[in-house]
Structures are given as structure tokens and as C-alpha cells.
Amino acid sequence: MNAVPPNLDAAAPAGLSPLEARELVVAHGERVIIDGLELQLPRGRVTAIVGPNGCGKSTLLNALARVLAPRGGSILLDGQDIHRLPARQVARQLALLPQDTAAPEGMTVADLVRFGRQPHQSWLSQWSREDQRAVQRAIRAADLEGMEQRVLDELSGGQRQRAWIAMAVAQSTPTLLLDEPTSALDLGHQIEVFELIRHLACRHGKSIAMVVHDLASACRYADRLIAMREGRIIAQGAPADIMTPALVEQLYGVQCEILPDPATGAPLLVNLRRRRQRRVTAAGTEPPDCVRSPAGYRPPPQAPDRA
Numbered sequence: 001m002n003a004v005p006p007n008l009d010a011a012a013p014a015g016l017s018p019l020e021a022r023e024l025v026v027a028h029g030e031r032v033i034i035d036g037l038e039l040q041l042p043r044g045r046v047t048a049i050v051g052p053n054g055c056g057k058s059t060l061l062n063a064l065a066r067v068l069a070p071r072g073g074s075i076l077l078d079g080q081d082i083h084r085l086p087a088r089q090v091a092r093q094l095a096l097l098p099q100d101t102a103a104p105e106g107m108t109v110a111d112l113v114r115f116g117r118q119p120h121q122s123w124l125s126q127w128s129r130e131d132q133r134a135v136q137r138a139i140r141a142a143d144l145e146g147m148e149q150r151v152l153d154e155l156s157g158g159q160r161q162r163a164w165i166a167m168a169v170a171q172s173t174p175t176l177l178l179d180e181p182t183s184a185l186d187l188g189h190q191i192e193v194f195e196l197i198r199h200l201a202c203r204h205g206k207s208i209a210m211v212v213h214d215l216a217s218a219c220r221y222a223d224r225l226i227a228m229r230e231g232r233i234i235a236q237g238a239p240a241d242i243m244t245p246a247l248v249e250q251l252y253g254v255q256c257e258i259l260p261d262p263a264t265g266a267p268l269l270v271n272l273r274r275r276r277q278r279r280v281t282a283a284g285t286e287p288p289d290c291v292r293s294p295a296g297y298r299p300p301p302q303a304p305d306r307a
């Protein structure tokens with residue numbers, strides 16, 4: 001995936017956080033998922049949101065992007081209540097790549113990426129050369145050159161994910177919210193997307209929040225981590241400051257050791273093992289299935305069983 005050339009977008013205003021949640025409460029129906037959450041997205045930085053399945057990461061991102069209306073509290077976009085701003089203004093400042101994407105049948109890659117320019121159009125300003133350039137840059141950045149006329153339904157999952165990333169990039173907003181942007185990508189494209197994300201923050205000053213399950217990538221590519229559990233932020237800060245074995249166990253019930261990556265210094269999780277759990281069967285409780293070990297491997301001593 002090619003780097004995006006500089007000078008894409010207007011500079012974001014300096015100073016206050018571009019996106020902030022105050023005492024945020026979000027519910028699905030009667031069920032409150034997020035309760036009293038406080039968050040300030042740092043400007044021009046990459047923030048990774050991590051946490052177990054169902055802890056509310058997508059719910060949070062959707063609320064921040066105004067897709068879900070909060071039950072309580074407020075969301076401020078550049079200091080203004082996002083729900084009082086016109087939709088077009090929000091769409092020029094903030095792009096969301098949702099976790100679940102769906103496009104109309106027959107839509108091509110080019111159609112989808114062009115759709116990202118919609119907030120920049122009006123009856124006064126129709127499709128411009130800048131729109132065309134933004135689309136081409138985004139297609140190049142997502143390594144989709146030559147695939148512009150392919151129909152989305154006929155792409156692989158990873159190719160389709162890259163098309164959606166290109167759409168969000170083409171929107172050219174100062175803030176980007178990306179929900180699991182690399183979940184379907186092969187290793188090479190994962191690294192390219194993470195490097196693109198860093199490039200957009202470092203070279204273009206964009207403020208980016210991304211939900212990521214892979215803790216190694218979160219630690220390596222994010223300036224800041226937000227760790228969520230049961231709809232709350234339980235830790236936040238620089239990866240090297242907050243990533244501890246205790247946090248990993250609290251988040252996932254997984255025990256590990258943490259070493260600094262020899263190349264980057266980012267925290268690396270090694271020797272991962274699930275906290276021992278006992279299965280309850282008709283015959284009583286029994287220990288978990290054995291994990292296959294390589295020949296000569298001696299498993300580390302287990303912590304006392306808490307199950």
C-alpha cells in the first residue's frame with residue numbers, strides 16, 4: 001500500500017480535544033452498555049481501543065460518530081455538542097469505518113470510494129478535481145489500483161475491507177474512527193494499513209481512534225491505549241505505561257509475561273496461557289483440555305487455580 005502524499009487536508013484547529021465524551025451513557029433498548037464514560041481523544045495521535053468481545057467498543061465508536069444517540073451525557077466535536085451540528089459539518093470533520101459494513105448490490109470499488117466525498121459536495125460545488133484527486137489517493141493508499149471497477153460483492157473479504165478503508169480516507173476528515181480496520185487482512189496488508197494510519201496521524205495531524213483486538217499491534221502502532229471492560233474504561237495511557245500482565249488478565253482472563261520489543265520498545269506479550277478453568281460435566285468437574293506443546297517444551301508453572 002502506498003503512502004499518502006502530504007498536504008491532503010486542511011489543518012485541524014489546535015488546542016482542545018477534537019472529540020470528547022462527557023458522562024456518556026449509551027444503551028441498546030433497555031440495556032445500558034456504557035455508563036458514565038469520560039474520554040478525550042488526543043489530537044493528531046493514534047488511540048487504540050482494546051477489550052473483550054461485547055465490552056462496548058463498537059457501541060462507543062458508533063455513539064462518538066453520532067450513529068447511536070446517547071441515553072445521557074454529551075459528545076463534543078471540537079468543543080461543540082455533536083447533536084447540535086448539521087450532519088454535513090459532522091461528516092466533514094469525522095469519518096467512521098464501522099465494524100459491519102454493507103453496500104448496495106452492484107456497487108463498485110470506485111463508487112464506494114467516491115461516496116466518501118459526498119460531504120464535500122453541494123449544489124454549488126459539484127464533483128471537483130480535488131474530489132477526484134482525493135479518490136485516487138485513497139485508492140492508491142489502500143492498494144486498490146486496477147480494482148476500481150470491481151463489484152464489491154465479488155471481492156474477497158480483505159479486498160472489500162480495504163475498499164471501505166479507502167472510502168473513509170477519501171472523506172479527508174481530521175478525525176477518523178476505525179472499528180477493527182484490519183480484521184480481515186493478511187499480515188502484509190495489516191502492516192500497510194497500520195502504517196497508513198500512523199502516516200495519517202504523524203504527517204497529516206489526524207486524530208485516529210481504532211478498535212483493535214491484536215494487543216501487539218495496538219501497542220506497536222498506537223500512541224495511546226484505552227482498555228475497556230463491561231462498558232467502562234479500566235485503564236488508559238501510553239502502551240508501555242499501562243500494558244501489564246495484571247491488565248491482560250483483567251481484560252481477557254489470560255496470563256502472560258510482557259517484554260519490550262527489541263526493535264521498538266513496545267510491550268510484547270509472550271508465554272500467553274488462559275487462566276485455568278474447570279469444566280463442569282455430568283461426572284463432576286474436570287481440568288481443561290491439554291494444549292498441544294512442541295516437543296521439548298516445558299510448560300511454565302501455573303498460577304494457583306482460582307476456578
Ligand SMILES: Nc1ncnc2c1ncn2[C@@H]1O[C@H](COP(=O)(O)OP(=O)(O)OP(=O)(O)O)[C@@H](O)[C@H]1O
Nearest residue numbers: 028029033051052053054055056057058059060099
Ligand atoms: N443492536 C444491538 N441491539 C442490542 N444489543 C446490542 C446491539 N449491538 C450490540 N449489542 C450488545 O451490546 C454489547 C456491546 O456490544 P458491542 O458491539 O459494542 O461490543 P464490542 O466490544 O464491539 O464487541 P466485539 O469485540 O465483539 O466487536 C454486547 O453485549 C452486545 O450484545
Ligand SMILES: [Mg+2]
Nearest residue numbers: 057058059099
Ligand atoms: Mg465491535
